[in-house]
Amino acid sequence: MKQVQIFYAFFKVGLLGYGGGPSSIPLVHKEAVERYKWLSDEDFGDILALGNTLPGPIATKMAGYIGYRIGGWFGMLNAVLATTVPTVLLMILLLASLTTFKDLEWVQGMTKAVLAVVGVMLASLTWEFFVHAKKGLGMRKAVILGGVSILLLEFLGVHPGILICALLIIAIIQRDRKVGGEEGKVS
Numbered sequence: 302m303k304q305v306q307i308f309y310a311f312f313k314v315g316l317l318g319y320g321g322g323p324s325s326i327p328l329v330h331k332e333a334v335e336r337y338k339w340l341s342d343e344d345f346g347d348i349l350a351l352g353n354t355l356p357g358p359i360a361t362k363m364a365g366y367i368g369y370r371i372g373g374w375f376g377m378l379n380a381v382l383a384t385t386v387p388t389v390l391l392m393i394l395l396l397a398s399l400t401t402f403k404d405l406e407w408v409q410g411m412t413k414a415v416l417a418v419v420g421v422m423l424a425s426l427t428w429e430f431f432v433h434a435k436k437g438l439g440m441r442k443a444v445i446l447g448g449v450s451i452l453l454l455e456f457l458g459v460h461p462g463i464l465i466c467a468l469l470i471i472a473i474i475q476r477d478r479k480v481g482g483e484e485g486k487v488s
Contacts, residue, residue, distance in 0.1 A: 304379055306337055307372050311364045311380040315387035318360055325360035325384075327422040329367070330429075339371050342433050354462035360384055 310332035318325035326349060333339045340348070352362040361384055368380025402408045434443040453459040 303372055304376060307368050307376050307379050308383045310337060311368065311383035312387060314360060314364065315384040316391070318384075318388070322359035323423055324419040326363075327426045329360065329363050330426060333363075333367050339367060342429065346430060346433065350465050354465050 314325050314328045318328055330345055334342055334345050348366055352359050361381055364380035364384040365377050369377035453464055
């Protein structure tokens with residue numbers, strides 16, 4: 302039953318993830334966190350952050366990892382195929398259709414409308430992540446970290462992978478300082 306759920310969840314992501322990775326992320330969240338409860342929001346955030354640092358399509362990487370975590374090697378293969386096969390088939394079908402009808406006004410309007418929907422989905426997911434960050438860090442630190450991240454990513458052009466690696470290093474250093482400080486107190 303679990304393999305059927307994995308296939309169904311990631312098949313929907315592959316089928317409905319119009320626009321690539323950014324539009325697929327909220328769909329993966331909906332299935333893996335909200336519907337099947339395979340992951341917590343924190344786990345999802347960690348997988349997303351790490352997946353963004355690695356090369357390749359994010360939906361495929363997330364499908365592979367979540368599939369493996371839930372159903373082992375077969376679950377990984379199942380999730381990756383369920384994510385990629387619909388995309389490949391739809392790509393062939395849509396490109397053949399769109400090249401024929403691309404100049405029609407309703408087709409151009411449809412593609413522009415989808416971008417707005419994807420933007421809202423991403424904003425909703427961003428807000429959820431901010432709420433969770435606020436709970437863990439407090440409002441002040443969450444706002445500062447968010448502001449610095451926007452500055453680095455959008456205005457200075459820092460790659461997200463570099464930012465995530467820097468944050469991981471900072472977290473490890475702070476953890477080691479806390480652990481070292483606690484050991485000094487115990488002694």
